[in-house]
Amino acid sequence: LGNTYTQVGLNRLAKERYLKGLELAKAASDLNSQAEIQKxxxxxxxxxxxxxEALQWLEKAQVSYRALGDESEVRQLEAKKSKI
Structure with missing residues (x-):
């Protein structure tokens, strides 16, 4: 739902849905979903x-991707960090 709201420009609603999704992903110990939502x-x-705040989420996403062993995504986020 967060992705859909983002696509149509309802960014505050998207953020609310992403945060709710993050809570659910944490409760389910779903690290992959946590990483995607953080990104x-x-x-x-x-x-x-x-x-x-963006940099804080970026760092959390990097930690999650590193825990998943996805160094490619960690590097991509590092490149994004230098642009922010």
Missing amino acids: SLVTISLIIDSKE
Whole structure:
């Protein structure tokens, strides 16, 4: 739902859905979903909040991807960090 809201420009609603999804993913110990949602929150935070919050989500996403063993995604996020 967060992705759909983002696509149509309802960014605040998207953020609410992503945060709810993150809660559910944590409760289910679904690290892959947590990482994807955290990455989405980077984008939303850049749009509606702040660079500082975006960087916080980016770092959390990197930790999650590193725990998953996805170093490619970690490197991509590092490149994104340098652009922020």
